Amino acid sequence: MNEIKELTKAEEQIMHELWEMDGAFVKEVIDRLPEPKPAYNTVSTIVRILETKGFLVHESYGKSHRYIPKITKEEYKKLITGKLLNNYFDNSASSMLSYFLEENKLDLGEVNELLEMIAKQKKI
Structure with missing residues (x-):
């Protein structure tokens, strides 16, 4: 990744959880978020955006993905x-x-x- 971009508030919230857990599945991230919990699809979309931006990589487990921070x-x-x-x-x-x-x-x-x-x- 050449240049780190700034995170939106929602992206930053997700990244803090992933940094804390050193990687997780979307459901695990949602479990840690405060109420009202966002929809699975919302968090999944944010995680894929973070991966596109170069903040995350993923490991595949069948149809599921575990997302891991690429930057500290x-x-x-x-x-x-x-x-x-x-x-x-x-x-x-x-x-x-x-x-x-x-x-x-x-x-x-x-x-x-x-x-x-x-x-x-x-x-x-």
């Missing part, structure tokens, strides 16, 4: 955070961090964790 959650996280950083914070991690601080999205414990990470990076 970490790879996708890197893409999404990179786009967020580039598109909304002018590629500035400090701008993004200050936004989260100003919006009270970080509690004191998280701020202390970040300070510890920064201190460790300075020592390296």
